[in-house]
Amino acid sequence: MLALCASTLALPQDWPSRPVHLVVPYAPGGPVDLSARLIAPKLQQALGQPVVVENKPGAGGNIGADFVAKSSPDGHTLVMGAIATHAINPALYPKLAYDPVRDFRHIALLVQVPNVLVVNNELPARSVAELVALAKRQPGKLDFASGSTGSTGHLAGELFKQITGTELVHVPYKGSAPAVADLLAGRVHLMFDNLASAAPNIQAGKLRALAVTTVRRSSFLPELPTLDESGLKGFEMTTWWGLMAPAKTPQPVVDRISQEALRAIESPDLRERWRAMGSELPGARTPAEFTAFVERERKLYAELVKRSGATVD
Amino acid sequence: MEIFHNLYIGFVVAVHPVNVMYCFIGVILGTLIGVLPGIGPVATIAMLLPITFNLNPVAALIMLAGIYYGAQYGGSTTAILVNIPGESSSVVTCLDGYQMARQGRAGPALAIAALGSFFAGCVATLIIAVAAPPLAEVALKFGPAEYFSLMVFGLVAATVLAHGSLIKAIAMVLLGLLLGLVGTDVNSGVLRFTFGVPELSDGIGFVIVAMGMFGTAEIIANLELKDQREIFTSKVTHLYPTKQDLKDSWAAVLRGTALGSMLGILPGGGALLASFGAYTLEKKVSKHPERFGKGAIEGVAGPESANNAGAQTSFIPMLTLGIPSNAVMALMIGALMIQGIAPGPQVMNEKPELFWGLIASMWVGNLMLVVLNLPLIGMWVKLLTVPYRYLYPSILVFMAIGVFSLSNNAFDVLIMAVFGVLGYICVKLECEPAPMILGFILGPLMEENLRRAMLLSRGDPFVFVSPNKPISLAFLVASTILLVIVAMPAIRKKREEVFVEEG
Numbered sequence A: 001m002l003a004l005c006a007s008t009l010a011l012p013q014d015w016p017s018r019p020v021h022l023v024v025p026y027a028p029g030g031p032v033d034l035s036a037r038l039i040a041p042k043l044q045q046a047l048g049q050p051v052v053v054e055n056k057p058g059a060g061g062n063i064g065a066d067f068v069a070k071s072s073p074d075g076h077t078l079v080m081g082a083i084a085t086h087a088i089n090p091a092l093y094p095k096l097a098y099d100p101v102r103d104f105r106h107i108a109l110l111v112q113v114p115n116v117l118v119v120n121n122e123l124p125a126r127s128v129a130e131l132v133a134l135a136k137r138q139p140g141k142l143d144f145a146s147g148s149t150g151s152t153g154h155l156a157g158e159l160f161k162q163i164t165g166t167e168l169v170h171v172p173y174k175g176s177a178p179a180v181a182d183l184l185a186g187r188v189h190l191m192f193d194n195l196a197s198a199a200p201n202i203q204a205g206k207l208r209a210l211a212v213t214t215v216r217r218s219s220f221l222p223e224l225p226t227l228d229e230s231g232l233k234g235f236e237m238t239t240w241w242g243l244m245a246p247a248k249t250p251q252p253v254v255d256r257i258s259q260e261a262l263r264a265i266e267s268p269d270l271r272e273r274w275r276a277m278g279s280e281l282p283g284a285r286t287p288a289e290f291t292a293f294v295e296r297e298r299k300l301y302a303e304l305v306k307r308s309g310a311t312v313d
Numbered sequence B: 001m002e003i004f005h006n007l008y009i010g011f012v013v014a015v016h017p018v019n020v021m022y023c024f025i026g027v028i029l030g031t032l033i034g035v036l037p038g039i040g041p042v043a044t045i046a047m048l049l050p051i052t053f054n055l056n057p058v059a060a061l062i063m064l065a066g067i068y069y070g071a072q073y074g075g076s077t078t079a080i081l082v083n084i085p086g087e088s089s090s091v092v093t094c095l096d097g098y099q100m101a102r103q104g105r106a107g108p109a110l111a112i113a114a115l116g117s118f119f120a121g122c123v124a125t126l127i128i129a130v131a132a133p134p135l136a137e138v139a140l141k142f143g144p145a146e147y148f149s150l151m152v153f154g155l156v157a158a159t160v161l162a163h164g165s166l167i168k169a170i171a172m173v174l175l176g177l178l179l180g181l182v183g184t185d186v187n188s189g190v191l192r193f194t195f196g197v198p199e200l201s202d203g204i205g206f207v208i209v210a211m212g213m214f215g216t217a218e219i220i221a222n223l224e225l226k227d228q229r230e231i232f233t234s235k236v237t238h239l240y241p242t243k244q245d246l247k248d249s250w251a252a253v254l255r256g257t258a259l260g261s262m263l264g265i266l267p268g269g270g271a272l273l274a275s276f277g278a279y280t281l282e283k284k285v286s287k288h289p290e291r292f293g294k295g296a297i298e299g300v301a302g303p304e305s306a307n308n309a310g311a312q313t314s315f316i317p318m319l320t321l322g323i324p325s326n327a328v329m330a331l332m333i334g335a336l337m338i339q340g341i342a343p344g345p346q347v348m349n350e351k352p353e354l355f356w357g358l359i360a361s362m363w364v365g366n367l368m369l370v371v372l373n374l375p376l377i378g379m380w381v382k383l384l385t386v387p388y389r390y391l392y393p394s395i396l397v398f399m400a401i402g403v404f405s406l407s408n409n410a411f412d413v414l415i416m417a418v419f420g421v422l423g424y425i426c427v428k429l430e431c432e433p434a435p436m437i438l439g440f441i442l443g444p445l446m447e448e449n450l451r452r453a454m455l456l457s458r459g460d461p462f463v464f465v466s467p468n469k470p471i472s473l474a475f476l477v478a479s480t481i482l483l484v485i486v487a488m489p490a491i492r493k494k495r496e497e498v499f500v501e502e503g
Helices: A003-010 A029-048 A061-070 A083-092 A127-135 A152-164 A176-185 A195-203 A251-268 A270-277 A287-308 B002-014 B015-037 B042-054 B055-084 B088-102 B105-143 B144-161 B166-180 B206-224 B226-236 B243-263 B272-284 B298-313 B315-320 B327-338 B352-383 B387-406 B408-430 B433-456 B468-485 B489-501
Strands: A020-024 A049-057 A077-082 A104-120 A143-146 A170-171 A190-194 A207-212 A240-246
Touching: A020 A029, A020 A061, A020 A251, A029 A049, A029 A077, A029 A270, A029 B042, A029 B327, A061 A077, A061 A083, A061 A240, A077 A083, A077 A104, A083 A152, A083 A240, A083 A287, A104 A127, A104 A152, A104 A176, A104 A195, A104 A251, A104 A287, A104 B144, A127 A207, A127 B088, A143 A152, A143 A176, A152 A170, A152 A190, A170 B433, A176 A190, A176 A195, A176 A207, A176 B105, A176 B315, A190 A195, A195 A207, A195 B327, A240 A251, A251 A270, A251 A287, A251 B433, A270 B327, B002 B015, B002 B105, B002 B352, B002 B387, B002 B408, B015 B042, B015 B055, B015 B352, B042 B055, B042 B327, B042 B387, B055 B088, B055 B298, B055 B327, B055 B352, B088 B206, B088 B272, B088 B433, B105 B243, B105 B298, B105 B352, B144 B166, B144 B206, B144 B433, B144 B468, B166 B433, B206 B387, B206 B408, B206 B433, B226 B315, B243 B272, B243 B298, B272 B298, B272 B433, B298 B315, B315 B327, B315 B352, B387 B408
Parallel strands: A020 A049, A020 A077, A143 A170, A143 A190
Antiparallel strands: A077 A240, A104 A190, A104 A207, A104 A240
16 A cells, blocks of 8 residues: 555656657647747756657647547656647537546646737727627627637637627638738627737727626736626636646656646746736646646536537537 | 838848848748758747747847748749749749759759849838838738639639640649638538548648649659659759840749739738739730740749749738738747737837838848859759659658658648649649649638628628629629630630640
8 A cells, every 4th residue: 555655656767768748739839839838948947858849730739639648648748738629629529539637637727818809990889888789789790700610719709699698790710810800901890819919909009909808807908807897797718728648647747747837837937928928827726726627617618619509520 | 211211220130240140040941941842931930939039039030031031932942953842832833943944944943033032022022111001901901702802813814824734724723622622611610521530620731732742743753754864964054044034034023023012911812822823924924825834934933033022021911910921920920929029010110120120131131042042053953963763762751751740740641642642643644733732722712701701791692793892893803804715716716825735
């Protein structure tokens, strides 16, 4: 019994014995990739082995996540698991090859970014209440854009429709950049965009921000109200991602990486970078809290996706 | 006079020794990865991102931009020498560039590509400096309806790309459209033709198809011909373009630059059309369209200039609106965001040294590229003297590495092999891959924009020809006229001159 305890608590002697692969299930350049590339050198320094970022994009992140779920659980393969791969896609893709809770160890939640409700400047709505009133006066006339079907931007719009009882038409794009272009031009009326990427157009007065989707205000744009305080009680959505590993990765390894990762994102230089991405310090602090968080998010989005009617065959 | 002041700010930044050094590193790296088939700027910039985090943002952006347009230069080298387009823009360079190489005129082809690109780069840089903000407004005028009509026009014009049978060209365009359907439907999120393979759910990658159809197929076809390949180099007469070459191509360079600069401004796939458009244009205006596809230097000069001009002007939507035109631009935005700078309307006023410094550095970088590339031509041409039995395995290996590096997935290499076989079959059937590639690129964009326009108009098809969408209307009218010309019997004779290969 003692021996068993010792074997599960002590760090395996041969870990890390070779480079640690950090799989990013998205193409390079996005926020998930950037944060992986920022944290990799920190982990490398702490663990004494190279930490290599490897992009495995495809199928909304499912390919990379599935690859890691089926990798050897020896602490040498990690993945940046995100809201898409671990909360939304399980509801969206009925034939997903992995289970976001059972097949992973959730190590450390790294980033939580609010979405922001932005409208075209010409739209005569200066607040959430005015937008709701406008949408009620002309049901089915207003369009909301999103980066793709099943994205947080899409689901935030669906949640907005539900809570306010309004009728908006969803217009999906391939990525949020072309959606923003049409929003700037006024071809679509509103959008729930990532805070950091929407910020420059908001600050330049080219788009009007009405609210953030988190329950607490963002330190990035503190003057902006939340949807929750704008009359949409209980509206909460954040885009998040963090480090995960295959399910059977030993607990001591998980704990060690978790500590190092949290230390890294609390270091002054990464805090500065995180702020530039619009991220708050994450709510979950331990692997157990992160797992509970993932389970909660998965339930929330299962419900939301079902009610929105979005699916992928 | 403000423009001179701004350019002055820019050049002060750009000629700062540190920035010159990063610009140089950028263009050298860019040229190298451009030359290596399949290894593209996206993978390279992704790997370099962590380094840029600790650089001054101006230097970082100058280096990344250098990699981007350096790769455009380098990409044409591989297209001309070994018929492998590394970028969508070099597909058309293969058509006449590779034929020139087979005739022992690789040198002039490379030189004209470099010179045309340099000229185009200078002009486009000037355009950005003079008119970036108003041009960004033009970009915003293009919505789904306008893009759709532009693509229709592009596709109609594309039938001219072929120099063989028209029926075969249309069949290949259709095949391309079909292949473009594979993947997730943007509107509904439903998977199409993926056969349960998750790797197919984002569609088939362009680079993979192009490498297979052009590169792998060419290698298979060459291996059939045992020793003929060696003849390539014995025919080399001169390394640099003759007076006649320059006379033939200067107008093409001008036209290509103009077309490329215009299309590059459109973030939703405009730059993709630039080189295809320029080739079509050259063939249309040429007095001897029958020379195209058989080593016409205009067929290299026009598209190469268009491509480089487009690559430069595609910085306009990124710098002024924060909207990236392609994956490389998205990476640059990512790099800037990490530095706490979000590209958008305010960059020009708040960070003039960044904005103008980048623009001036593009000019510096283009100059470096031409100085760097002209002397390299001799070396590249020498490369062709390497016996094919050594050359082709290395090309294959590089292609496989390049394709693998796209998403670190061996499945992509397999797909490339499949397209290699398909490409070989097409070579045997005398069906050309270029129209297929165009259909493959344009098809999904067309569908996406068509359906988005219909969604926004709530199903009203007249949205494409409505008077309050004059741009869309104009493109559709132009397409109709083009179709009528092709179909009219009186002009049929002329068309046959365009299409029939060997008289």
